[in-house]
Amino acid sequence: MLTLAALEDAATVVYNHMAPTPLYHWPLLDQHTGCQVMVKHENHAPTGSFKARSALVFMEAMRRIHPAGSSFITATRGNHGLSLAWAAQLFGFQMALVMPQGVSPEKVAMAQAHGAFVIEHGMRFEDAQAHAHALAAEGRHAPVPAFHTDLVRGCGTYALELFRAGPAPDAIFVPIGLGNGLCGVLAARAVFRAPTRVIGVVSDRAPVYARTLMGQAMPAEPGLPTFAEGLNVTVPDAEALATIRAGVDHLVEVSDDEVAEAIRLLFRTTHNVAEGAGAAALAGLRKEQDEWAGKRVAVILCGQNIERRAMRDILAGRTPTA
Structure with a gap:
């Protein structure tokens, strides 16, 4: 607790x-x-x-572990990824977001306006999540969990x-x-x-x-x-x-x-x-x-x-x- x-x-x-x-x-x-x-x-x-709050606290903790310019990745339908993209910019990080196909253009545009690199993959959130895990495993991005x-x-x-x-x-x-x-x-x-x-x-x-x-x-x-x-x-x-x-x-x-x-x-x-x-x-x-x-x-x-x-x-x- x-x-x-x-x-x-x-x-x-x-x-x-x-x-x-x-x-x-x-x-x-x-x-x-x-x-x-x-x-x-x-x-x-x-x-x-x-989720702006949780993104700030998570990214501040990551600043003590990862150097400036590091890239993170997570799956999202919207607010989780949008907030992480905003906070990542504040702390000097890069943010990649994997979104299911069919996510509204409004959400994609908001994320990109905060500097996120958006990848559309799969029809369900679980498909996007699995793809984010796979990309993180390649070592180019540090994963951001959905619960932490x-x-x-x-x-x-x-x-x-x-x-x-x-x-x-x-x-x-x-x-x-x-x-x-x-x-x-x-x-x-x-x-x-x-x-x-x-x-x-x-x-x-x-x-x-x-x-x-x-x-x-x-x-x-x-x-x-x-x-x-x-x-x-x-x-x-x-x-x-x-x-x-x-x-x-x-x-x-x-x-x-x-x-x-x-x-x-x-x-x-x-x-x-x-x-x-x-x-x-x-x-x-x-x-x-x-x-x-x-x-x-x-x-x-x-x-x-x-x-x-x-x-x-x-x-x-x-x-x-x-």
Whole structure:
């Protein structure tokens, strides 16, 4: 388990390059949920998502091991790679990103604008990941894992801010991809010994963590695709799973329709743009809002990098196709 010193060291690295993100209370959002909702605005981070923090902490650690100009490689659908490309530039590194074919041109352009060399390979994320591993094995690039202690430490800095902002909330709803963000929140809760319940939110189209924790076998083939790409994980990380199993209060599954409605609600009540994973925490709260009536609840708006096509469909009342 991470210590307060480990999280504070990570925060020092983060604040050298970005400001803390706001925690705002939106009264109009309260009216739709029946509770006092505090939104942690990770969409205000430099790359539009909380992953800017984890990328900074990881790359700062790599600076002590690798010389300037070293090249790193990772597989990504978007935010993970975008944030690493941004942080790599700051620390004098090169970044290669392997993305599945069909990733939106917007995401590719954003990554390239931050200096990344983009390789498109395979139709699924797992195909891109296998190719990134193969290229790293050739020795030209150092691999960046999708789950790592330094990534968790970086994520934990937003939870550090949240718990220091005032009385501990009764609950925090956290979206789950591979689990870095949720593990960071669990670490911060443990450090502060807060009574806050931590609820993880997964897509019902990619429920691998929820089903695994319930002891249910997952089908051999991956489930349906989801437009909330940050939640689309088909194979859990063993270390993340152990941490989540030991600390999370429970998990809730949300549908693409529920996520789309949460995006509309966030835009209508706060005028903030959320990507699918970014709105998942609010979707989870709304699914359980009767339980939290009158309580103080935080939701993590983890990112804003939604495609124009998807946002257009959502504002028109439709749910985007994946």
